[in-house]
Amino acid sequence: MENREVYVVDDSADHRLLIRTIFNKFLPNYHVRFFQGGKELYEFLILQSSPEYKGRRPGLIILDLKMPAIDGYELLKLLRQTPDNDVTQWRTLPVIILTSSGTESDIDKCYSAGANSFIVKPMEFEELRFLLETICHYWLDYNRLPTVNTELNVTS
Template sequence: MADDDDDDCMLTQEALAESRLANAARIVKDGEELMDYLYNRGQYTDKKLAPRPDLIFLDLNMPKKDGREALREIKADSQLRSIPIIVLTTSKAEEDIHRSYDLGANSFIIKPMTFSSLVEVMKTIGKYWFETVKLPL
């Protein structure tokens, strides 16, 4: 998960646990840190501590490198582009929705306003991305 809002990160982790998704969640605070994680640079050189993610939750509005820039870089890289990316953001702007899909996002979800709604979103995501879809290794 790439998101600079600590509360959103905590709530998302709790919603993942509540929805019974067993996958470990790792959090980075901005697009630069996300790219370091994906390329195993800096503090993420140990691939055991920074394994390739099965799915990325990406906020659009982050410091240093925003989600749009990170999305563009990930989808331009032949080694990374197969990782599904779900934009999970507060933005409701049509421009952000269209641009995210144009850049290769797999889904665009506006952050739910209640915890119970977030849990339902996580259950749906888990069922679809981890039970229904066959992802490349």
């Protein structure tokens, strides 16, 4: 698959290390890139939106909600407002909220802003491993996204 790159945005170094361990040991077929916060990812996405960018493109973003500077909700809104280009359709790129907060208002806000899924972080290692395996298999192996005509800005 060409879009097997997973972006993980989480301000917790411990959580990033845990996820890195799971990907290295149990999900080696997926490439994962880590970002410490929303501002870091957004700056990278601006670079990536350039036609000259030749690196890997994301197939999935896993996003923490509570982060300093640009939190997950604000980043989600920015992602969904980024214009699509020939290689990345920001409006339909799967974005999964994986957070420790599960309030109804957070859930409602995230879905209204364009989240594809909202999941409360499991506390056990095996549960997190199973969850990440399921997320990656579903969103990167089985799910099919629409093609986007950037000139007309309509789904074809």
